[in-house]
Amino acid sequence: MTGVSKLTTPCFDPGKIPAAPNDPLYSLVSAYEADTSADTVDLGVGAYRDENAKPWILPTVRKAKAILEKDPRHDHEYLPIAGLPTFNSAAQSLILGADSVAIKENRVCSFQTISGTGAVHLGALLISKFAPRPSPDVYISSPSWPIHDQVFTNVGLPVKHYPYFRKDTKTFDVSGMTQTLNSAPKGSIVVLHACAHNPTGVDPTSDEWIEIAKIMKANELFPFFDCAYQGFATGYLSQDNFAVRYFVEQGFQIAIAQSFAKNLGLYGERAGAFHFVASPSSNASSTTNRVASQLSILQRSEISSPPIYGAQIASIILNDPQLLSEWETDLLTMSGRIKKMRKCLKEELDRLQTPGTWDHIVNQIGMFSFTGLSPAHVHELREKWHVYMAETGRISVAGLNDHNVAYFARAVDNVVRRVL
Ligand SMILES: Cc1ncc(COP(=O)(O)O)c(C=O)c1O
Structure with missing residues (x-):
């Protein structure tokens, strides 16, 4: 046949898909896990950690799991x-x-x-x-x-x-x-x-x-x-x-x-x-x-x-009203420990007379603190001090505990004085 042009539709070509950047937070987790230093501090991931920087299974959740396990109607439908x-x-x-x-x-x-x-x-x-x-x-x-x-x-x-x-x-x-x-x-x-x-x-x-x-x-x-x-x-x-x-x-x-x-x-x-x-x-x-x-x-x-x-x-x-009230106690345990760590960090920075004002550490609430540290500070904290935190300067305060808060404050003090 002559003179008949065949209509073509653009085809899906996976070969033309550009590479996407890695997710910054998940990359941070991998870098933290690969760091073999004894001094590592993980302040990146937005997950509660206990006094020993370990994940915490809430006591109420443990009880609920036990109840579920014993329930004869429990299945996987x-x-x-x-x-x-x-x-x-x-x-x-x-x-x-x-x-x-x-x-x-x-x-x-x-x-x-x-x-x-x-x-x-x-x-x-x-x-x-x-x-x-x-x-x-x-x-x-x-x-x-x-x-x-x-x-x-x-x-x-x-x-x-x-x-x-x-x-x-x-x-x-x-x-x-x-x-x-x-x-x-x-x-x-x-x-x-x-x-x-x-x-x-x-x-x-x-x-x-x-x-x-x-x-x-x-x-x-x-x-x-x-x-x-x-x-x-x-x-x-x-x-x-x-x-x-x-x-x-x-x-x-x-x-x-x-x-x-x-x-x-x-x-x-x-x-x-x-x-x-x-x-x-x-x-x-x-x-x-x-x-x-x-x-x-x-x-x-x-x-x-x-x-x-x-x-x-x-x-x-x-x-369950009883478990609900126990859960509220667990929440106070988590939020209370985070508040305590905010206070400890602020006191350490004050004690070291770290340049800048640090009131926001105690005034901010919830799991995170937006520290005001710059990407250059964050980079130095990671390279020199093995502290892992988001590039925006956000820390998950739950990653701090009595064992690492003074170390972190010292690290911040050092980078704030040295890095512009
Ligand atoms: C503001 C906000 N919304 C939603 C989520 C979603 O969390 P998930 O999908 O784990 O429940 C997060 C988790 O970090 C969050 O910070």
Whole structure:
């Protein structure tokens, strides 16, 4: 045949895929593990460590595992698409408060997810599938947990940033954040850390949350809460959900990503939940049911159904008043030890008269401290002192203990004096 041109479509060519950079935090873990020095200090990974720098299985979790093991109904069957019902309902009450009117009015739907990351992803996917085109902007704090940007851009949503941290005072940048939210286009999504902000360790006060909610209401912005550290900020579960409860009381429709990795120490078990709360209205339950039906489709095509073990452990604890109260004691053990280490580090730096001010170490809360150390300091700390921490200057304070805090302070003192 002549004169007939065959249409060609561009083909998928794996040979043209560029190499991606390694994940900085996982690379840090590998470098730490490969370091054979006796002095190594791991302040990189965001996981609680005990007094001997070892992972800590919470006593409450040990008890829940024993209960599960003895339960004759315990098996390895598939969970329903939405996950373990007793886990979902308890997770809902934990984040919204057991007395939440949104729960009473059937305006909440909950899906068990692959921990907090999976919850952020499921929510992002829902927004990207059903938001009008062009897609709304997703506002993420600067800085934030780096994976926020990746998860939202991976599903094709445009990401913008709002200022969050004042480098000069090392405190929350309330005016920077509120100015940006004031000028954000109506309908934008705003990712908010519910408490114990990662990486800065600074949270808005309750008055500042009230101001943020006012602006978001006036500007019709959609709150997407990420709650990965409930119980790690104040040590109390019912205080760390203040912002979420306040936004729900104000009648917002909100999305919530919830993780049990840190507060139950179930990192590798991947227990988390995504919740959608509709605004109060006569259609609220119907909206929630329709959202749940679509989440079912998304969940089925992504993971089919979530993993069972971590959710079973969490469910046993969350649904037993005695274990729940023991868990609160475990949370105080973790948050208390972190607070003690903040104080020790500050005292050591003061004692050494390390140049700079270090009040922020004790003023910041949660698992992390944004130290203000530069990438050059971080590099020197790693090369010369075998201290491993994120390039941003973030340390996981949980990696400090009575055996290494003086060493770390000495290392910081040395690099701050020597390296610009
Ligand atoms: C702010 C924030 N969100 C979500 C997560 C997700 O954690 P995971 O997927 O382990 O529950 C983390 C973990 O570091 C985090 O810091």
